[in-house]
Amino acid sequence: MPVFSLEPSHTAWCAELRELAVRRLRPLAEKAEPGRVNRPLVAALGELGLTGRLFTAGALELCLMRESLAYGCTEAETALALQGLGAHPVAAFGTAAQRDRVLPGVTAGSAVAAFALSEPDAGSDAAALALHAERDGAAGWRLTGEKRWISNAPEADHYTVFARTGEGAGARGITAFTVPADRPGLTGEPLEMLSPHPIGALVFDGVQVTGDDVLGEPGGGFRVAMHTLNLFRPSVGAFAVGMAQAALDATLAHTAARPAFGGVLKDLQTVAHQVAEMATRTEAARLLVYAAAAAYDTGAPEVRTRSAMAKLLATETAQDVVDTAVQLHGARALHRGHLLEHLYREVRAPRIYEGASEVQRAIIAKGLYEPYGKEGGA
Numbered sequence: 001m002p003v004f005s006l007e008p009s010h011t012a013w014c015a016e017l018r019e020l021a022v023r024r025l026r027p028l029a030e031k032a033e034p035g036r037v038n039r040p041l042v043a044a045l046g047e048l049g050l051t052g053r054l055f056t057a058g059a060l061e062l063c064l065m066r067e068s069l070a071y072g073c074t075e076a077e078t079a080l081a082l083q084g085l086g087a088h089p090v091a092a093f094g095t096a097a098q099r100d101r102v103l104p105g106v107t108a109g110s111a112v113a114a115f116a117l118s119e120p121d122a123g124s125d126a127a128a129l130a131l132h133a134e135r136d137g138a139a140g141w142r143l144t145g146e147k148r149w150i151s152n153a154p155e156a157d158h159y160t161v162f163a164r165t166g167e168g169a170g171a172r173g174i175t176a177f178t179v180p181a182d183r184p185g186l187t188g189e190p191l192e193m194l195s196p197h198p199i200g201a202l203v204f205d206g207v208q209v210t211g212d213d214v215l216g217e218p219g220g221g222f223r224v225a226m227h228t229l230n231l232f233r234p235s236v237g238a239f240a241v242g243m244a245q246a247a248l249d250a251t252l253a254h255t256a257a258r259p260a261f262g263g264v265l266k267d268l269q270t271v272a273h274q275v276a277e278m279a280t281r282t283e284a285a286r287l288l289v290y291a292a293a294a295a296y297d298t299g300a301p302e303v304r305t306r307s308a309m310a311k312l313l314a315t316e317t318a319q320d321v322v323d324t325a326v327q328l329h330g331a332r333a334l335h336r337g338h339l340l341e342h343l344y345r346e347v348r349a350p351r352i353y354e355g356a357s358e359v360q361r362a363i364i365a366k367g368l369y370e371p372y373g374k375e376g377g378a
Contacts, residue, residue: 006064006290014068020048021072029075034196037112037155038079045080046109054084055091055103059231059293063238067286070242074346077239078197082151085232086113089160089224090178093216098178102158114156116147116179116202117225127171127222131204133163139211141165143177143185143204149353153200154188157181161204162221176221177213184208195349226304229354233307234292236350237314241289243343244282244318247325250339251275254329271328278321285314305367312360315350322347 006014025044032038045051050065057065062084069077087106090098090113105111122128131145143163147153158180165175179186185207190200216224255265255275265271292310296303322343326333333340351357 010061010064014064017065017068018072021069021076024048025069025076026073029073032075032196035190035192035198037152037198038075039112041076041079042083042112043109045076045083046107050080051083051109052107054080054088055107059234059296060290062231062235063289063293066235067238067242067245067289070239071246074239074243074342075196077242078151081232081235081239082115082197083113085115085228086152086156086158086160088228088231089115089176089215090158092227093176093224094178095212097212098215101180102178105157111157112152112155113158114150114152114160115228116150116153116159116161118147118149120146120148127174129162129164129174131161131163133165133175133177133209136208141175141209143179143207143209145204147202147204149191149193149199150188150202151197151199151353153198153202154181154190155198155200159186159202160215160224162225163204165218165221171222172219174221174225175218176215176224177209178215179207179209179213193349194345196345230304230307231296233311233354233360234289234296236354237285237289237292237310240314240318240347240350241282241286243347244278244285244314244321247318247322247340247343248275248278248282251278251325251328265328274324274328278324281317282321285310285317288313302367305364308355308360308363308367311350311355312357312364315347316357318347319351 025041028041028044029038032041053065054062066077066081069080083106087102090102094102102113106113119130122130131143131147133141133143136142143161145163147161158178161177161179162174163177164173166173185205186202187205188200188202190198193199215221252275255271258265260268266275289310292306295306322340326340326344329340332338335341355363
């Protein structure tokens with residue numbers, strides 16, 4: 001299949017997901033309490049089989065799911081993505097016992113997962129983690145420290161937690177664990193954030209974990225984290241593209257009908273050119289996202305660089321497209337409950353989480369210069 005074409009089955013599936021998002025999922029989202037896990041929405045994602053597809057889908061299919069859901073219901077998209085982010089390390093690196101413990105509930109939508117990487121002083125610099133795992137006998141550790149800005153915290157049922165176990169400095173000393181939320185010593189609190197989905201802080205007060213909780217190998221946690229992020233970064237871009245497309249379509253409808261200066265807004269050249277720019281940039285971002293996903297699925301080289309490019313372009317583009325859409329709609333777009341007011345709040349966070357835009361530029365530059373070596377030679 002050529003990189004930039006979609007099979008008719010994919011196109012039909014995307015249309016079905018958009019319709020499901022509006023008809024079935026958006027009503028559940030509208031009943032939610034901001035900042036809380038929407039368990040009826042999570043359950044619906046499970047009943048529809050979407051959560052289960054997270055663990056069988058390739059990167060392209062994941063992107064199509066996230067883009068389509070984001071177009072019709074950003075809350076459903078985010079709930080699905082957080083389930084994937086929190087449980088993918090278990091699916092990819094867990095033992096059979098760990099997968100049996102976590103994945104059935106997450107797949108069914110009866111359990112909520114979370115990815116606990118960020119800390120107060122370690123966000124984009126994941127190798128700077130300070131959550132400490134102190135040896136407690138030959139087979140276990142005790143986790144002490146704090147995680148912060150963790151989506152689905154403190155209400156998740158399972159956490160993928162990254163802690164420093166000391167096998168080496170920097171990234172080499174990090175281990176990934178799967179930790180049930182009811183483990184003694186694990187507490188948390190919600191944080192009031194701009195984004196409507198739940199985000200919180202976690203405190204680990206000597207939380208005991210054993211070798212049965214380790215994902216992958218001790219000291220191999222950074223690989224678990226990067227493997228997960230390389231898969232999900234293009235799909236963050238797909239989330240952004242879905243929001244940009246929703247903003248673009250709303251703008252097309254508005255400018256084609258809104259009376260202005262003896263005609264309608266679209267008749268003004270400055271408006272028409274802005275809309276053309278919005279459409280062109282949205283399509284460019286979409287194609288880069290699909291290309292990065294196809295590269296991941298085919299095992300092409302430079303996946304990390306391509307993923308960073310996709311996330312960077314798509315999230316920055318979506319921010320600009322939504323901002324322009326608000327400007328062209330005027331004051332009505334700022335009214336609480338308007339689609340664009342909602343998108344304006346939603347679109348900001350993806351430029352920060354899973355690696356801020358500045359980090360993506362650093363990853364891209366590193367990949368570009370890699371063939372030249374440390375001394376600058378080819």
